[in-house]
Amino acid sequence: MSSSTTPTAGEVIQHGRDTSIFGMWVFLVTEAMFFGGILGAFFIYFYLHANAFEEASRHMDIVMGGVNTLVLLGSSFLVALGVHAAESNQGKKTAVYFWIAVLCAFAFLGIKSVEYADHIHHGYWPGQAWSYAGVDAPQIRLFYILYFVLTGLHGLHVIIGAVLLGWVALKAPKGVYNDGKYAWVENAGLYWHFVDIVWIFLYPLLYLIGAH
Amino acid sequence: MDSHAHFTVKTYSWIFAWLLLLLGITVLIAHYDFGRLNVFAAMAIATVKACLVVLYFMQVKRSIKMVQIYAGAAVVWLAFGVILTFADYLTRHPLQ
Numbered sequence: 314m315s316s317s318t319t320p321t322a323g324e325v326i327q328h329g330r331d332t333s334i335f336g337m338w339v340f341l342v343t344e345a346m347f348f349g350g351i352l353g354a355f356f357i358y359f360y361l362h363a364n365a366f367e368e369a370s371r372h373m374d375i376v377m378g379g380v381n382t383l384v385l386l387g388s389s390f391l392v393a394l395g396v397h398a399a400e401s402n403q404g405k406k407t408a409v410y411f412w413i414a415v416l417c418a419f420a421f422l423g424i425k426s427v428e429y430a431d432h433i434h435h436g437y438w439p440g441q442a443w444s445y446a447g448v449d450a451p452q453i454r455l456f457y458i459l460y461f462v463l464t465g466l467h468g469l470h471v472i473i474g475a476v477l478l479g480w481v482a483l484k485a486p487k488g489v490y491n492d493g494k495y496a497w498v499e500n501a502g503l504y505w506h507f508v509d510i511v512w513i514f515l516y517p518l519l520y521l522i523g524a525h
Numbered sequence: 526m527d528s529h530a531h532f533t534v535k536t537y538s539w540i541f542a543w544l545l546l547l548l549g550i551t552v553l554i555a556h557y558d559f560g561r562l563n564v565f566a567a568m569a570i571a572t573v574k575a576c577l578v579v580l581y582f583m584q585v586k587r588s589i590k591m592v593q594i595y596a597g598a599a600v601v602w603l604a605f606g607v608i609l610t611f612a613d614y615l616t617r618h619p620l621q
Binding site: 331334335338339342345346349350352353356357359360361363375379382383386387389390392393394396397400401499502503506507509510513514516517518521522524525 | 531532534537538540541544545548551552555556557558559561563564567568570571574575578579581582583584588589591592595596598599602603606607610611614615
């Protein structure tokens with residue numbers, strides 16, 4: 314910090330960036346509460362109907378879910394590198410990293426769509442066409458309701474995250490985020506990392522609880 | 526201010542490598558039957574992964590104190606919500 318009472322231009326920019334990023338964190342914490350509530354519901358029903366939830370989980374494709382986890386972890390790494398580039402005024406580099414992350418988002422959604430199509434084909438959509446035979450059918454249906462709500466909301470966040478990353482990637486090469494004014498690069502990145510964190514919890518809960 | 530120094534590409538690469546390793550461990554553990562411990566182990570590893578993402582990729586480790594306190598408070602608040610709800614469900618028995 315400068316000893317002068319008048320802040321320097323650099324300090325003003327940093328203060329603005331800190332404030333903007335704090336605002337993003339306030340928003341992300343409300344998002345965490347939102348997903349936390351649904352995950353809490355999942356935990357309770359898993360506790361009450363453990364065997365049925367494990368059986369339902371065995372219908373998930375561990376490999377497809379695993380590949381999607383790799384895709385999201387990789388995209389998070391790329392976004393971290395993109396923010397890192399913006400910190401040193403390398404807008405073009407930021408754009409490249411962010412565009413590849415957007416491709417990862419499309420890959421994730423593509424794989425998820427294949428999985429959804431497979432679930433619906435097998436009659437696991439918990440609507441009118443629900444056709445599961447077995448003693449635990451109502452509890453398994455509950456698993457699928459939570460599965461579609463959790464992954465559906467997560468997928469919506471993937472779409473929003475991809476739009477944010479793409480928007481930043483479009484503007485970054487023009488140098489608008491240079492000289493410390495990269496708050497929006499970091500905020501879009503923070504949103505994407507949040508999307509990644511939600512999936513880090515969803516993958517073991519939805520795909521792996523019945524693997525043993 | 527040292528704590529505000531940017532992370533290096535090397536640091537990010539190490540964190541990514543750790544995340545991949547932890548993902549591998551998660552999938553491996555899930556294939557062994559430890560009873561109810563399975564889900565606890567999976568959630569513990571997921572929490573470690575989330576912490577790595579929050580501290581390094583989201584840069585909370587080098588953020589201003591206000592962001593650190595706010596992110597920490599979110600974890601505590603979320604834990605209150607889940608633990609108190611569970612305290613109810615775990616101790617609820619049908620009326621005789």
